[in-house]
Amino acid sequence: MRFPYPVDHEIPVILAPMAGVSESPFRRMCRKHGADVVVTEFLSAEGIRRENEATLSKLRFGPDERTIGVQIFGADPVAMGDAARLVSDVFQPDFIDINFGCPVKKVVKRNGGSGCLRDLDLVQTVIRAVAAATSLPVTVKIRSGWNEEMRDPVAIALRCQDAGARALTLHPRTRTQMYSGNARWDEIAAAVAALEIPVIGNGDIKTAADALRMREHTRCAGVMIARGSFGQPWIFAQARALIDGTPVPTTPSVTERFAIALEHAAMVQSYEADPEGAAIEFRKHLGWYVKGLPNSADLRRRLHVVNGFGEVEGIFADYLRWIEERSVESDLLEAVDTADLEPAEA
Numbered sequence: 001m002r003f004p005y006p007v008d009h010e011i012p013v014i015l016a017p018m019a020g021v022s023e024s025p026f027r028r029m030c031r032k033h034g035a036d037v038v039v040t041e042f043l044s045a046e047g048i049r050r051e052n053e054a055t056l057s058k059l060r061f062g063p064d065e066r067t068i069g070v071q072i073f074g075a076d077p078v079a080m081g082d083a084a085r086l087v088s089d090v091f092q093p094d095f096i097d098i099n100f101g102c103p104v105k106k107v108v109k110r111n112g113g114s115g116c117l118r119d120l121d122l123v124q125t126v127i128r129a130v131a132a133a134t135s136l137p138v139t140v141k142i143r144s145g146w147n148e149e150m151r152d153p154v155a156i157a158l159r160c161q162d163a164g165a166r167a168l169t170l171h172p173r174t175r176t177q178m179y180s181g182n183a184r185w186d187e188i189a190a191a192v193a194a195l196e197i198p199v200i201g202n203g204d205i206k207t208a209a210d211a212l213r214m215r216e217h218t219r220c221a222g223v224m225i226a227r228g229s230f231g232q233p234w235i236f237a238q239a240r241a242l243i244d245g246t247p248v249p250t251t252p253s254v255t256e257r258f259a260i261a262l263e264h265a266a267m268v269q270s271y272e273a274d275p276e277g278a279a280i281e282f283r284k285h286l287g288w289y290v291k292g293l294p295n296s297a298d299l300r301r302r303l304h305v306v307n308g309f310g311e312v313e314g315i316f317a318d319y320l321r322w323i324e325e326r327s328v329e330s331d332l333l334e335a336v337d338t339a340d341l342e343p344a345e346a
């Protein structure tokens, strides 16, 4: 049950691949705050193979992001093999992950992402083609099936293992469910029991306590967090401590939270070539960082119209002044307890 890539801890906590979110600066923030492993957002095999500039730019990562996997998607085994070869030769991540989970229409209509789950022979052919094209470990991320009728996560997982997947992440919802209902953690437990390769559990971890609950419920080899990391990258360090049974780091105060948001903003600013566009893209993170703060409606409204990173510090300073004037810091600290934080909607 050993992981095929280096992990700092026996039960790694992992940042999920997320389009538009798991970009280099956020991955670095999460690594810094305790994520053992990070994965890029899904990248089209066709885009990589054709050396599409926008796609290739998303493949850049720094040494402080390791252990890192690059996630690719596509239903053409040849294109997937070519993409894996290029990624391995040029970018040298620690592993290649294949996306069999994406539910988005544009992707599944060409059989990419969870679209492949309708044809398990194709799933196996894709895994074999990718594994043959790279010497890096190949892992997969799946949903429980295409729809309720075809829901059979253990059978799908076994087919992935047989085809050469070296680790598997299960998000136990079907494609038709998209994000509705609850992730069925029992299905993760069943996959853990049936497979020889490490099974990573994913789905509905909103707090560090949820990460421990999932681990205890399923005995999964690692836990993967997506939406629960929004605006709270420290969830990884807290989950780590709970899993290890060591003292849990306190949730950052409002001042510390703003400092983390500004550090993240500075990373984005130095990473992106177009600072104005990057600031607009960053608005969503700003909204997540202040979610749950008392009287944050006005704060959010101001953050959601920023056009440059320079504006953010002033907005935070105004809010902190407001706190100081009312001496409400101690109330705020209670209010931002992690347990109160629901992840933002995707």
Ligand SMILES: Cc1cc2nc3c(=O)[nH]c(=O)nc-3n(C[C@H](O)[C@H](O)[C@H](O)COP(=O)(O)O)c2cc1C
Binding pocket: 016, 017, 018, 019, 020, 021, 040, 041, 042, 071, 099, 101, 102, 141, 171, 202, 203, 204, 205, 224, 225, 226, 227, 228, 346
């Ligand atoms: C904004 C967003 C983008 C996502 N993009 C990807 C992706 O590129 N690849 C992938 O495998 N899953 C993607 N997912 C799915 C997540 O990795 C994860 O499986 C799902 O959100 C369930 O985990 P959670 O309950 O911790 O959010 C995305 C999810 C969200 C919310």
